[in-house]
Structures are given as C-alpha cells and as structure tokens.
Amino acid sequence: MSTPAMTQPYEGRFDSTSDAVYRKVSWRLIPLLFLCYIVAYLDRVNVGFAKLQMQGDLQFSEAVYGLGAGIFFIGYFLFEVPSNVVLHRVGARRWIARIMVTWGLLSAATMFVSSPMSFYVIRFLLGAAEAGFFPGIILYLTYWYPAARRGKATSLFLAAIPFAGILGGPISGWILQGMSGVNGWAGWQWLFLLQGLPTVALGVVVWRYLDDRVKDAQWLTPAERELIARDIAAEDAGKSEAKILTVLANPRVWLLALVYFSFVSGLYGISFWLPSIIKAIGVKGALDIGLVSAIPWAFGVVAMYLVARSADRRLEYRWHSAIAAVVGAVGLVLSVAFHGNAVYAMAGLTLATMGIMATLPIFWGMPTAFLGGAAAAAGIAFINSFGNLSGFSAPFMIGLIKDATQSTDAGLHMLAALLVIGAVLVLFVKPQAASPKKR
Template sequence: MSTSTIAQPYEGRFDSTSDAVYRKVGWRLIPLLFLCYIAAYLDRVNVGFAKLQMQGDLQFSDAVYGLGAGIFFIGYFLFEVPSNVVLHRVGARRWIARIMITWGLLSAGTMFVSSPTSFYVIRFLLGAAEAGFFPGIILYLTYWYPAARRGKATSLFLAAIPFAGILGGPFSGWILQGMGGVNGWAGWQWLFLLQGLPTVALGLVVWRYLDDRVKDVRWLTPAERELIARDIAAEAAGKAEPRIASVLGNGRVWLLALVYFAYTSGLYGISFWLPSIIKATGVKGALDIGLLSAIPWTFGVVAMYFMARSADRRLEYRWHSAIGAVVGAAGLVLSVASHGNVTLAMAGLTLATMGIMSTFPVFWGMPTAFLGGAAAAAGIALINSFGNLSGFSAPYLIGLIKDATQSTDAGLHMLAGLLVIGAVLVLFVKPGRAASQR
C-alpha cells in the first residue's frame, strides 16, 4: 500500500521568545535525562572494565566474555518494540522509572555471577529490563522539540555516552584498583554494585520529577505551552501515522535499521573492548587504563555537538551521518596500524570515537522527521532494537577473532568495514516521503 505525501520538514521559529522557551525546556529536561543515560550506559558497558579482573577470577575465555557481553542485546531486541509502545500509552514518567529501577537492581546483581551460565542469564535479563529506555527518550523528545531544534537536544542527551566514558573509565579503574578485597569482595564485584544502585535512585527521581507532556506542566506559562504545542502540531502535520503493522513492514524503516546496525557495531566495539585494546598497547594499571580511556570520549563529546548543530542548521542528515561514519572507520584502521605505539593507538581510537559518536544525534534526525504518534514509538524502537543486535554480534565476533588470532586487529578492521557500509547505505535513505511509502 502507498500513501505518498511529500512532507517538507517543519523548520520552526528562531526568535528571542522561542529561544527562551526552549532553553527553559532544555534546562528542565536534559540534565535529568543526561544523568539517566550516563547510568544506563555505564550499567550496559561496565562489563568491559570488569573483564580486566572478572575474566581471570572466573576463568572465562574471550569468546565466553564476548557472548555474555553481547547477549544483553538479545533480551533488548525481544522487548524493545513492546516496551516503547507501552511507554507511548502510559507515559514516560512511570515507564522510564520502572525501567531504571529494574535494570539498576539487575546490574548490581551481576556481582554474584559465578559461571558462564549465570553470566549469560543476568546479562539477558538486564537487556530485557533496559529495553525501551533509549528509544523511549528519543520518542519523548519529539513531544517537546520540533525537528529544527531536536538535533541539538538529542546531541546533549547522547553526550551522556562519551561522558560515561570520561567519568566511568577513571571511576571504574579506581574501583577495580582500590576496592578489591573490601568486605571480601573482588574489585569487579564492587564495580557492579557501586554503578548499579545509583540507577535505582535515579529511577525514583524520574518518578517524582519527569513530566509526560507539555500540557501537563506547571513550570511553563500558558503562552509558553501554547508556543510549543503550535510548533509540534505544525511539524506533526507533515508526518505520517500509519498502523504499527505497516511501519514494521516499511522499507525505509528497515534501511535505517541496517544503517544503525553498522553504526552501533562501531560504538559497541569501542565501548566493550577499549580497555582491553589500551591494555594490549602495554598499559597495565587499571586506573591508568581508565584515565586513558577518557581521552577518546572527551573528544567525542565535542565532535557530536558540532556535527548535530551543523545538521540542524542545514536540515541535512544523510551526508553528515555518512561523513561521521567514514571518519570513525579511518580512526579504527589507524588504531590497528599503531602496532603497540600508545600515542598512535590513542590518536586512532580518539578519531574513531569522534566519528562514531557524531553519527548518532544526526542519524536520529531521519526517522523522527517522518514518523509520528504510535508509529514513531514502534518505528524508533524497531530501528534501535535491530541496530543494537550489533551489540551482541560485534563483541562476540571480536572475542572469537581474538581467541583465534590473539589479536583484536582483524576485529577492528571488520568494524571499520561495517561503518563504511553504513555510510554508503545511509545515502540511499530518501528524505521527505511519508512513512507509509514502501
């Protein structure tokens, strides 16, 4: 079926009054969402630091570790779409709070892992618990920002990923090095506990402070609420809201899912293996590894913000996204060519992180520009859940390659190739056609 309307993107107003209103919204929403995503990302990837001790203590092979790190995304994939549809129906406040409390408890519970089976089970359950958080926030931002302002807001939210690396690396290294033996627990056990329980506390804050919709808030004046409502309604007029089943069979949504799979392969390859890659260059101390791992993420924040600003100003997302992916691939290739040179390896990993991170806020400008309502909930969740299957495949394949070759070089070349494929595919995403166009 085909209902081929041509939707021109709504550019929104840019004047002092509108700017002041959206700054007010940003200061209210973004800091809390930012903190929540830092907690989410740390709970998802802290297993990369735990590996430095956990693997030896529990006698896990690289393949066992890679499978356990990645099986998180199987649970994530299975529950992502229904979770996001529930969020659209019951509201972000209750559902995001539920997600955070359950995944925080499960993340802390990872400290009790004692075998490959228990590692696989807890990681699967953690993925199922977290399913819906990220696409839920992407959907939530469409309730508050028109497209021309959403890229910047999304980049500020997504800056939590590199900030999690900046803060989490040194913090994780300190826990591993300084907490081992306290209360009879290993450093990696303390790592899961001390990074899991704050997520539970943040879930309670979300329950208390997050507002579901513009019309519900008291911290905006009636005129400010009306301004945002008009902007969102004007943009929504150019969006399609087909049946959920139609979105799940939509060719453009699936093409975006393939692109996102390629991009997230690079992200999770870096996230899960960065500490091990740095260690392989000759850096031994856990704290030193943590401090060095903060460098790529620091530059990633800057690259992501400026790329999103550029894309918003031009209302152009495909080429911005493709350029970021190619830069990320080049950085991975450079890191492989370092051959133990710490400076060159860090330069390559920094370039890779800058390129990879800059693709994400730009990427999400594409599906949110043409999907609305329940269709957006399902479409965003489908793209995110399928793309995040790379979080299963990339760490596992790198682990298998490392077991076979005693090196991560071939695995990083594989990730670079996937990024280039994603850069090519994204140029085939046709802007402006309704979501129901197949």
C-alpha cells in the same frame, strides 16, 4: 494573551522568544535525562572494565566474555518494541522509572555471577529490563522539540555516552583497584554494585520530576505551552500515523535499521573493547587504563555537539552521517596500523570515537522526521533494537577473532568495514525522509 511571535505558524525560525522557551525546556529536561543515560550506559558497558579482573577470576574465555557481553542485546531486542508502545500509552514518567529501578537492581545483582550460564542469564535479563529506555527518551524528545531543534537536544542527551566514558573509565578503574578485597569481595563485584544502585535512586527521581507531555508542564506559562504545542502540531501534520505492523514493513524503517546496525557496531566495539585495546598497546594498571580511556570520549563529546549543530542548521542529515561514519572507520584502521606506537594508536582510537559518536544524534533526526505517534513509538524502538543487535554480534565476533588470532586487529578492521557500509547505505535514505522541511 499570547505574544505576536507565538500566534504565528512555526516556520523553523530561531527568534528570541522561541529560543528562550526551548532553552527553558532544555534546562528542565536534559540534565536529568543526561544523568539517566550516563548510568544506563555504565550499566551496559561496565562489563568491559569488569573483564580486566572478572575473566581471570571466573576463567572465562574471550568468546564466553563476548557472548555474555552481547547477549544483553538479545533480551533488549525482544522486548524493545512492546516496551516503547507501552511507554507511549502510559506515559514516560511511570514507564522510564520502572525501567530504571528494574535494571539497576539486576545490574547490581551481576556481582553474584559465578559461571558462564549465570553470566548469560543475568545479562539477558538486564537487557530485557532496560529495553525501551533509549528509544523511549528519543520518542519523549519528539513531544517537546520540533525537528529543527531536536538534533541539538538529542546530541546533549547522547553526550552522556562519551561522558560515561570520561567519568566511568577512571571511576571504574579506581573501584577495581581500590575496592578489591573489601568485605571479601573482588573489585569487579564492587563495580557492579556501586554502579547499579544509583540507577534505582535516579528512577525514583524520574517518577517525581518528569512530566509526560507539554500540557502537564506547570513550570511553563500557558503561552509557552501554546508555542511548543503549536510547533509540534505543525510538524506532526507531515508525519505518518500507521498501525505497528505497517510501520515494521516500511522499507525506509528497515533501511534505517540497517544503517543504525552498522553505526552501533562501531560504538559497541569501542565501548566493550577499549579497556582491553588500551591494555594491549602498553598501558598497565586498571586506574591508568581508566584515565587513558577518558581521552577518546572527551573528544567524542565535542565532535558530537559540533556535527549535530551543523546538521540542524542545514537540516541535512545523510551526508553528515556518512562523512562522520567514514571518519570513524579511518580512525579504527589507523589505530591498527599504529598498533606498536601507543600515542599514534590512541590518536586513531580518538578519531574513531569522534566519528562514531558524531553519527548518533544526527541519525535520529531521520526516523523522527517522518514517524509520529504510535508509529514513532514502534518505528524508533524497532530501529534501535535491530541496531543494537550489533551490541551482541560485534563483541562476540571480536571475542572469537581474538581467541583465534590473539589480537583485536582483524576485529577492528571488521568494525571499520561496517561503518563504511553504513555510510553508503545512509545515502540511499530519501532526502525528504532524512531532512525535515522547515514549516
């Protein structure tokens, strides 16, 4: 028999019974999803560390590197929506496992790149293979958490991005420096191999461990499954369930896609170019660069969690996103202004990373507030794929700017401008779409 607390309609409260149930869910799901996104993000941006050796070994220009780093997102864009729709139909367990095994093998195969064309092809295929992973997880979290709890859960999942920077920087630097020449391979070749194969192993774990829906979770009691199902059903009653083409024609979806494009431009600008920027301000040696690069990401973890918790408590996402984006822009500008001082420049990059990272989990509270079912699968995937086109344009544009000016300063100013544009655009999102009401 259900307890009285479980038989009442969900009203956005945080009573001890509900807290215990969702804490149990988080301990079951978030650690694995967190690990999966760490390897996902490393596979996506380790090309930034590989550049420290790869560019010289293969004689790639800055523009060739930027295009190769960014072309990943073309494949990602083309296959994102179909992939997420398939996930909604066949279940997260099988589809996420398939995605991870495929992209892990392709990431490891990047060690065999020998020309610009082979670099472009493998990066495109890697993007196509990984398409659907991130929006699939965002969609998956809507199956388990109501909106009033989802921001915190999303922030814990997305904390994998800065943790990937904290762990990945030193590890990548050590691989580049310590493994160079082993078995006749360059350090950058070992980097792709050693960071690609763990993804395959985690894909197998996902296959055996994840449950597609709450009803499949035998590790929950019937009363606990009932509580979650009731919370999700109450929230879904206020969401739109529409045909895919209708969702893709929705002006709110396009507005959110433009906002996300602006925010993610800052993220990938930092992710791909941080090692090169740190090198430019005077830090030498791959391992030292990796250790220093962990600093901005460590502060980003704290900012992400605290801002997401504040947004959840207030059920307000627009102003939280806008302010965080402006803080990120200010940090980028300061990093350029203090280019000649390594300490102050790193302080600016750290502030930028904190602001940029804080925008991400609270942003995803907005589209998931009004999209449900297949509409959520298509809408979330489209917003994510469109936004991630900035992962193509930002590195490529910074590469062109650096080739022309021999500096990344103008490129960082461009990213700051995009963050400000995103901050302005997010304020045009209708409050009812950005702030789910308590039920």
